[in-house]
Amino acid sequence: xxxxxxxxxxxxxxxxxxxxxxxxxxxxxxxxxxxxxxxxxxxxxxxxxxxxxxxxxxxxxxxxxxxxxxxxxxxxxxxxxxxxxxxxxxxxxxxxxxxxxxxxxxxxxxxxxxxxxxxxxxxxxxxxxxxxxxxxxxxxxxxxxxxxxxxxxxxxxxxxxxxxxxxxxxxxxxxxxxxxxxxxxxxxxxxxxxxxxxxxxxxxxxxxxxxxxxxxxxxxxxxxxxxxxxxxxxxxxxxxxxxxxxxxxxxxxxxxxxxxxxxxxxxxxxxxxxxxxxxxxxxxxxxxxxxxxxxxxxxxxxxxxxxxxxxxxxxxxxxxxxxxxxxxxxxxxxxxxxxxxxxxxxxxxxxxxxxxxxxxxxxxxxxxxxxxxxxxxxxxxxxxxxxxxxxxxxxxxxxxxxxxxxxxxxxxxxxxxxxxxxxxxxxxxxxxxxxxxxxxxxxxxxxxxxxxxxxxxxxxxxxxxxxxxxxxxxxxxxxxxxxxxxxx
Amino acid sequence: xxxxxxxxxxxxxxxxxxxxxxxxxxxxxxxxxxxxxxxxxxxxxxxxxxxxxxxxxxxxxxxxxxxxxxxxxxxxxxxxxxxxxxxxxxxxxxxxxxxxxxxxxxxxxxxxxxxxxxxxxxxxxxxxxxxxxxxxxxxxxxxxxxxxxxxxxxxxxxxxxxxxxxxxxxxxxxxxxxxxxxxxxxxxxxxxxxxxxxxxxxxxxxxxxxxxxxxxxxxxxxxxxxxxxxxxxxxxxxxxxxxxxxxxxxxxxxxxxxxxxxxxxxxxxxxxxxxxxxxxxxxxxxxxxxxxxxxxxxxxxxxxxxxxxxxxxxxxxxxxxxxxxxxxxxxxxxxxxxxxxxxxxxxxxxxxxxxxxxxxxxxxxxxxxxxxxxxxxxxxxxxxxxxxxxxxxxxxxxxxxxxxxxxxxxxxxxxxxxxxxxxxxxxxxxxxxxxxxxxxxxxxxxxxxxxxxxxxxxxxxxxxxxxxxxxxxxxxxxxx
Ligand code: SF4
Numbered sequence: 001x002x003x004x005x006x007x008x009x010x011x012x013x014x015x016x017x018x019x020x021x022x023x024x025x026x027x028x029x030x031x032x033x034x035x036x037x038x039x040x041x042x043x044x045x046x047x048x049x050x051x052x053x054x055x056x057x058x059x060x061x062x063x064x065x066x067x068x069x070x071x072x073x074x075x076x077x078x079x080x081x082x083x084x085x086x087x088x089x090x091x092x093x094x095x096x097x098x099x100x101x102x103x104x105x106x107x108x109x110x111x112x113x114x115x116x117x118x119x120x121x122x123x124x125x126x127x128x129x130x131x132x133x134x135x136x137x138x139x140x141x142x143x144x145x146x147x148x149x150x151x152x153x154x155x156x157x158x159x160x161x162x163x164x165x166x167x168x169x170x171x172x173x174x175x176x177x178x179x180x181x182x183x184x185x186x187x188x189x190x191x192x193x194x195x196x197x198x199x200x201x202x203x204x205x206x207x208x209x210x211x212x213x214x215x216x217x218x219x220x221x222x223x224x225x226x227x228x229x230x231x232x233x234x235x236x237x238x239x240x241x242x243x244x245x246x247x248x249x250x251x252x253x254x255x256x257x258x259x260x261x262x263x264x265x266x267x268x269x270x271x272x273x274x275x276x277x278x279x280x281x282x283x284x285x286x287x288x289x290x291x292x293x294x295x296x297x298x299x300x301x302x303x304x305x306x307x308x309x310x311x312x313x314x315x316x317x318x319x320x321x322x323x324x325x326x327x328x329x330x331x332x333x334x335x336x337x338x339x340x341x342x343x344x345x346x347x348x349x350x351x352x353x354x355x356x357x358x359x360x361x362x363x364x365x366x367x368x369x370x371x372x373x374x375x376x377x378x379x380x381x382x383x384x385x386x387x388x389x390x391x392x393x394x395x396x397x398x399x400x401x402x403x404x405x406x407x408x409x410x411x412x413x414x415x416x417x418x419x420x421x422x423x424x425x426x427x428x429x430x431x432x433x434x435x436x437x438x439x440x441x442x443x444x445x446x447x448x449x450x451x452x453x454x455x456x457x458x459x460x461x462x463x464x465x466x467x468x469x470x471x472x473x474x475x476x477x478x479x480x481x482x483x484x485x486x487x488x
Numbered sequence: 489x490x491x492x493x494x495x496x497x498x499x500x501x502x503x504x505x506x507x508x509x510x511x512x513x514x515x516x517x518x519x520x521x522x523x524x525x526x527x528x529x530x531x532x533x534x535x536x537x538x539x540x541x542x543x544x545x546x547x548x549x550x551x552x553x554x555x556x557x558x559x560x561x562x563x564x565x566x567x568x569x570x571x572x573x574x575x576x577x578x579x580x581x582x583x584x585x586x587x588x589x590x591x592x593x594x595x596x597x598x599x600x601x602x603x604x605x606x607x608x609x610x611x612x613x614x615x616x617x618x619x620x621x622x623x624x625x626x627x628x629x630x631x632x633x634x635x636x637x638x639x640x641x642x643x644x645x646x647x648x649x650x651x652x653x654x655x656x657x658x659x660x661x662x663x664x665x666x667x668x669x670x671x672x673x674x675x676x677x678x679x680x681x682x683x684x685x686x687x688x689x690x691x692x693x694x695x696x697x698x699x700x701x702x703x704x705x706x707x708x709x710x711x712x713x714x715x716x717x718x719x720x721x722x723x724x725x726x727x728x729x730x731x732x733x734x735x736x737x738x739x740x741x742x743x744x745x746x747x748x749x750x751x752x753x754x755x756x757x758x759x760x761x762x763x764x765x766x767x768x769x770x771x772x773x774x775x776x777x778x779x780x781x782x783x784x785x786x787x788x789x790x791x792x793x794x795x796x797x798x799x800x801x802x803x804x805x806x807x808x809x810x811x812x813x814x815x816x817x818x819x820x821x822x823x824x825x826x827x828x829x830x831x832x833x834x835x836x837x838x839x840x841x842x843x844x845x846x847x848x849x850x851x852x853x854x855x856x857x858x859x860x861x862x863x864x865x866x867x868x869x870x871x872x873x874x875x876x877x878x879x880x881x882x883x884x885x886x887x888x889x890x891x892x893x894x895x896x897x898x899x900x901x902x903x904x905x906x907x908x909x910x911x912x913x914x915x916x917x918x919x920x921x922x923x924x925x926x927x928x929x930x931x932x933x934x935x936x937x938x939x940x941x942x943x944x945x946x947x948x949x950x951x952x953x954x955x956x957x958x959x960x961x962x963x964x965x966x967x968x
Pocket of ligand 1: 049050051071073074130131132133167435577578579580581644645646676
C-alpha cells in the first residue's frame with residue numbers, strides 16, 4: 001500500500017453518546033465561559049456591512065438610483081436582502097468590478113456603469129457607494145466621478161453624491177450615515193439662503209426597516225400641523241402598491257425638498273447612532289434648530305418627541321394625539337399583568353435597543369440580556385444609564401460586540417421569557433424554546449410586520465399586543481386540559 | 489428529439505425585432521456587448537448562438553452574484569457537518585446565512601452548522617493581514633463545535649487583495665487539528681459570476697477531500713452518488729427515495745444535506761448521477777478521468793423527464809434495475825396522471841418565461857409542459873455555452889433566449905411577450921408582481937418545495953396553479 005492510500009481514512013459516525021454529551025454541554029455555564037472567551041471567531045452576527053445601509057439611504061430619494069462601485073455579488077446581496085424584508089423590488093445598479101479592476105482600479109467600470117445606468121434608468125440622482133474591493137485598492141471616487149462628467153458620460157448637473165463605505169469598519173448603520181451625509185452635502189451646496197427659512201421640519205428616520213414607523217412620524221407631523229420633509233424617505237419606495245404597473249421610482253424624498261432642507265426651521269434625527277456624522281454636518285451647515293431624539297418607543301419617549309416638536313414649532317399637542325396617548329396608556333395598564341416581571345432578551349441596532357428597552361421598563365418587564373453585535377462604549381454607557389434609571393433594570397446586562405451565539409449561551413444559562421430582535425434571532429429563540437418577537441431588520445420569515453409601526457403611541461399598542469397575545473397563545477396551546485380556560 | 493411546436497405569435501422575426509428594439513435604447517457600447525447574449529431560438533442550431541459567461545456590462549442592473557456566492561451559497565454551504573467560514577468582512581456571510589434553503593438534518597450547532605461563521609474583518613485585519621486571526625478562529629471554532637467534521641475557509645473580496653495566504657494557514661491547521669481544513673480562494677471579484685466559485689470549489693474538493701476517505705462497507709454493484717442536488721426545499725429527500733426504490737444505493741450526496749467524509753469517499757461508486765450540470769460537471773469529469781467512474785445527467789422535474797431519466801439510469805445497470813425502473817414508473821403513473829388531470833385543465837395553453845441560475849430554465853421545461861404550459865423565453869444568470877446548447881432543443885423555434893439579462897431587458901421582454909407566469913429570483917419577483925404578473929421564485933421554490941421527483945411534482949403543480957390562478961390577481965385593476 002502506498003503512503004497516500006494508507007492515509008485514506010474510514011468514514012466515521014459520531015457516536016450517539018458523544019452527540020448527547022455535546023448537546024448538553026453547549027447549554028452549560030462552562031460552555032458559556034468558553035464561548036465568551038473567543039476573540040477571533042464571530043458566529044451568527046447581528047449586523048451587516050456598510051454599503052447595505054448606504055443603499056437604504058440612496059433608495060429614499062425620488063428618482064435616485066443607488067449605484068454600487070465594486071463587486072457585482074455584493075449588489076445582489078443588498079438587493080436580495082431588501083427584497084426579502086420588504087417584499088418589494090429593490091433597484092440598484094453596480095459597475096461589476098472584476099480582477100482587472102483589482103489591478104488597474106475601477107475607473108473604467110465606473111465610467112461605463114454610470115453611462116449605462118443613466119441611459120437605461122434615467123435617474124434624477126446617482127448616489128455612489130463602495131464595496132470592500134475598491135476600498136482595499138483605494139479607488140479615488142471623487143476623481144473618477146469628476147472625470148466621468150468631464151467625459152460627458154453623464155450630465156454635469158446630475159447629482160452624484162458618493163460615500164466610502166468600507167465593510168471592514170462599522171456596520172450598515174454607518175453606511176447609512178455616510179451616504180446620507182454625502183447626499184445632503186451634495187444637494188444643499190449653495191442652497192443656503194440666510195433669513196429665508198422654509199418653516200419646515202426635517203425628519204431623519206435613520207436606518208429603520210419599518211416603513212410603518214416612517215409613516216407614523218409623518219402622521220404625527222400632520223396631526224400637529226408641522227410642515228415637514230422626511231429625508232431618505234423609503235416608505236413609498238419599499239412599500240408601494242400593486243396596481244398593475246411597475247414603477248422604478250415610486251416615491252422618496254423630492255430632490256428639491258432635500259436641497260431646500262438646509263433652510264429648514266428645525267432638523268431632528270430619530271436615530272442618534274445611525275446619523276452621527278450626518279448630524280455633525282447638519283449642525284455646522286443647516287439653519288434652524290437641530291435635535292437628536294430618542295426613538296419614540298413606548299409612552300415616555302413619544303411624549304418627549306411630541307414635547308420637543310411642540311416646543312420647536314410653537315404648536316400645541318393636538319387633541320387627537322392626547323387621545324391616542326390615553327389609548328396607549330389604557331392598553332398598557334389593561335395588559336400590564338401579561339408582561340410585568342417577565343425577563344426579555346433584546347438584540348438589534350443601538351437606537352432600536354434603547355427604544356425597546358425603554359418600552360419594556362415602562363411595562364414593568366426586565367430587559368435582561370441586551371445585546372448589540374457592534375457598538376461603542378458610549379452606547380453601552382447610555383444603555384447602562386437607561387437600565388439604572390428604573391428598578392426594573394436591576395440585574396439586567398448590556399453586552400456589546402457579542403453575537404447571537406453568545407446570546408444562545410446567555411439564554412441557556414440565564415433563561416428569559418422571550419427575545420426581541422430580527423429574524424436572525426430565531427435559532428437562538430428556538431433552542432431556548434422561547435418566542436421571538438420580530439422587531440428590527442431584517443424580518444424575512446413573516447409578512448407585513450414592517451408595515452405596522454412600533455414607534456409612537458400606536459406602536460406601543462402594536463408591540464404590546466404582539467407580545468402579550470403571543471404569551472397567551474402559548475399558554476392556550478401548551479397547557480394541560482384542566483388549565484385550559486375561556487378567559488385569559 | 490422531436491422539435492417543439494411553434495408558439496402562436498412567436499417567430500424568429502418577431503423575436504429579433506423585439507431584441508433590436510430593446511437594444512436600441514442602450515448606449516452603443518452596451519448594445520454591442522449585450523447583443524450576442526440575446527437571441528431567437530433555433531432548436532437545431534448547434535452550438536446555440538447565444539453567448540454566455542462574459543463579464544457583466546457595468547451599470548445595466550444584472551442579477552448575477554459572485555464567486556463567493558457560488559462557493560459558499562451553492563457548493564459548500566449545504567455540507568452539513570462542516571463549519572464554513574466566511575473569511576473577510578461581515579457582510580457576505582450574513583447575507584448568505586439561511587437564504588438559499590439548502591435544508592439539512594442534524595442538530596444545529598452540534599452536528600450540523602446552518603449558521604454564519606465569520607472573521608468579521610476590521611480595519612486592522614486589512615492592514616496587518618488576517619492569517620493569524622484565521623488560525624485563531626479555526627482553533628476557537630473547533631473547540632466550541634467539537635463534532636464538526638472539518639472546515640472550509642471561503643475568502644471574501646479583501647482576502648485576495650491584501651495578500652493573505654489562507655492556503656498555508658489551512659494546511660497548518662489541518663495538521664494541528666487532524667481534521668479537514670479546506671481553503672477556497674473564491675473572492676467575489678474573481679471570474680464573472682457565481683460560476684467560477686463553483687469551479688474553484690470543485691477544485692478544492694478535488695485537491696483536499698475526494699479520495700481521502702473510504703466507506704467501511706464493501707463497494708456494491710449499485711453504488712451511486714447524487715451530484716449537484718442541493719436539497720433546496722428538501723429536493724434530495726424527494727429524489728433519493730426514487731433511486732433507492734429502483735434498487736440503487738446512494739452513497740453520498742453532493743452537496744445537499746451532505747456529509748463531507750462520504751463526499752470524500754465517492755470515488756468508489758459505480759456511477760455519478762448529476763442533476764446540476766453547471767455547478768458540478770467538473771468533479772464528475774475528474775472522477776471519470778481518475779477513477780473511471782461514468783456519469784450521467786438526469787432530470788427529476790415532472791413525470792415525463794423523470795421517466796426518461798429513470799430509463800436512462802436503468803440502461804447503465806443490469807436487468808434487475810431495468811425491471812425495477814419499469815415497476816417504479818408504473819407505480820407512480822396513476823398518481824402523476826391524477827395530478828395532471830387536476831391541474832392541466834386550468835393551465836393548458838398558458839405561457840411562462842424563465843430566468844434562473846445555470847440549470848433550472850432547461851430542466852424545468854418538461855415539468856411545465858406536463859401541465860400544458862409553454863415556455864416563451866428562457867435564460868440563465870451564469871450558464872456557459874454547453875448549457876445553452878442543452879437548452880436550444882428544449883425550446884420552440886423563435887422563442888427568446890437571454891443570457892445574464894438585465895432588469896431593463898427582462899422588463900421589456902415580459903411586457904411584449906406577456907407570459908402568464910415568470911419564474912425567476914427574489915430580485916425580479918416584485919417587479920413583475922407589481923405589474924400584475926404571476927411569479928414564482930425558481931431559486932428558492934418560493935419557500936415551498938421540494939420540486940424534485942414524484943413528490944416534488946405534486947407540489948410544483950399545486951404551486952404553479954396557485955400562482956397563475958390566484959384570485960388575488962383579479963383585484964389588481966381598480967374599478968376607479
Ligand atoms: S462584506 Fe464586502 S464583499 Fe461582502 S457583501 Fe459586504 S461589501 Fe461585499
